[in-house]
Amino acid sequence: MTTHKYFKDSFATLIHGDAFEYLDTIADGTVDMVVTDPPYFLSHNGISNHAGKMVSVNKGDWDSAKASDAEAFYDRFIVAVDRILKPDGTLWIFGTMHNIYTIGYLLQKHHFKLLNNVTWQKSNPVPNLSCRMFTHSTETILWAKREKGKQQFNYHQMKALNGDRQMKDVWTTASVSKSEKRFGKHPTQKPLSVLMRILQSSSTAEMTVVDPFVGTGTTLVAAKRLGVKAIGVDSNSDYLEIARQRLVDFENEKIGKIK
DSSP states (O other): OOOEEEEEOSSEEEEESOHHHHHHTSOTTOEEEEEEOOOOOOOSSOEEEETTEEEEOOOOGGGOOOHHHHHHHHHHHHHHHHHHEEEEEEEEEEEOTTTHHHHHHHHHHTTEEEEEEEEEEESSOOOOSSOSSOOOOEEEEEEEEETTOOOOOOHHHHHHHTTSSOOOSEEEEOSOOGGGGTTOOOTTOOOHHHHHHHHHHHOOTTOEEEETTOTTOHHHHHHHHHTOEEEEEESOHHHHHHHHHHHHTGGGOOOOOOO
8 A cells, every 4th residue: 555645734643554664764763652553353243332322333444453463463463563662652542352462462472561541431332232241431542651661641630620539541522522523533543632632741842743544534633733843644535534634623623521
């Protein structure tokens, strides 16, 4: 797949192409942060709930793979991240119970240290149709660094945002609001409030952030609002077009409440 620049302004760059092909073009040790929500590989012809109706869980070919193929994918990704991160660089990566344990194991296999496993608790989770287990209401976000690295953590800012108390690793917010989907949506889109908190907690204006699976651009919208430069990559031009429109209109993005 040919990799090329889709959009660029003073803070944000969108790349249309394969994530691994683009990562291969980045020089060793030049990226401050990688923040991303990779494919979960849950498109296996199962069912889910949407607006009270039974729907397919299939999201597209990009989310379909066998367990062994998924592990190889994550392993390849972590190796690529390890190469491009600066010595004190960090990685934030989203996952669910279906893949996060594999990712956590691979991070430690490649000598990353887990700083936190942040739990994103959804205040409005989708009901469980099977009624044979608890309702899934959380996702995990792993924050990792090199074993000898020293991470950026804006402790005092996080404490101030939390009523002058230390911020905990459980963050509660609703799923993506309508305003964040006004140009279109992605099936695994994350709330802007969550990405804002990630970047507020661990980035500075001098940093460069890369999201290799940027989707509809939430990471870049958050970065632009905070004055941080960011690069996002996706193989789907429809999603990139939504991301472009969001970036052009970023000042009108509403940030939902997060606890």
